[in-house]
Amino acid sequence: MQQKSLYGGVLLKAKEILDFISKCETSPTLKEISNHVSITKPTVLKILTTLEYCDFIRCVGNPKQYYLGLTFLTYAQKAKTSFNLDRIAMPFINNLRDKTTEAVNLGILENNSIALLDRAQSTNTIRLDLQLGGHMSMYSSAMGKAILACFPREKIEDYLDRTALIKLTEKTITNRDDILNELVKTKKRGYSLDIGENQDGICCIGFTIKKNSDVLGAYSISAPIYRVNDSKLNLWIKEGLDTQRKIEAAV
Known part of the structure; x- marks a missing residue:
């Protein structure tokens, strides 16, 4: 050529x-x-x-x-928001849904919250359908906690300083130290957990999508708690991490 x-x-x-x-x-x-x-x-x-x-x-x-x-920060943010993440990620996310039979949601960071970009609906009769374009709090949702765990400590502290930590359910973690400890665990194990913290009766496992050290978005497997057991949870974590590797290799 x-x-x-x-x-x-x-x-x-x-x-x-x-x-x-x-x-x-x-x-x-x-x-x-x-x-x-x-x-x-x-x-x-x-x-x-x-x-x-x-x-x-x-x-x-x-x-x-x-x-x-600092001009590059503006350019970087624009590049992230204009990046067609759903086009690349959704084939892998649909495959993850097929393996788990549960809903898999794709989200991006927007104004210190998680915006739902796309989703693969559960194949089960009873399922939870979230509104596309809707927003979730970072401190309570699986996708939000997965992304927060990637932030440097100063940025996490700044987020907590500017965010009203409201109890969305009885299980929502609102104590600052408990949130920080949870994010340390999340970073160490490579995925986040939301066991009824964002919505009553819903269990979610969150994974980030990164390119080099930049967080492009996140996705979560979501299911009613009554359908979750240790065997399924371990399988979903394994399949979720495998999906993460495949998406990150494609972006």
């Missing part, structure tokens, strides 16, 4: 600089950047100045150290 002719060599140079900054464990100086990219030091400085003007980077200190700018 003939290689495409690219326009705008300075963009490629800027990308090389940004890639280097993003991979550094500590924020690099001009000298460190110019020593590690295939660009002359004067050109590196000109590009850095332009990137700083555009808020793509920021520099602090003496000597100056360069950081990625």
Whole structure:
């Protein structure tokens, strides 16, 4: 295949600089950047100045150290929300539903809550149907707890500071320390549990969908508690984790 002719060599140079900054464990100086990219030091400085003007980077200190700018957070959030996760994930989620016979819900993080993006309905006669586009609290739902467990401690604390922890059922965990302990357990075992915490009589197991270290969304197996036993729970966890591996390999 003939290689495409690219326009705008300075963009490629800027990308090389940004890639280097993003991979550094500590924020690099001009000298460190110019020593590690295939660009002359004067050109590196000109590009850095332009990137700083555009808020793509920021520099602090003496000597100056360069950081990625907050503009990339806006771009990242837009990329996540426009990413067609359901198109990729739903074939795997439908297969998980077939193996468990229970409902499997797909959700994304939206305004500090979980928005239901899509679902595979249970094949059982008695089933729970959630409203697409509806929202669930992160601290009480399986998908929400799975995503929260991926956050750094400071971000979890910030979420708890700004969220009213309301008891949705008798089993909803609203004590801050208990929530933090539950998230530690969730992170360690690789899945979350909601045993009647978000809705009375409903058991959910939650799993995240990640690309590298970015959380793209989550899904949960949901069933009435009376249909759940240890044997089924262990099977659903096994199949849920297997589905997670397959989705993450496809995104």
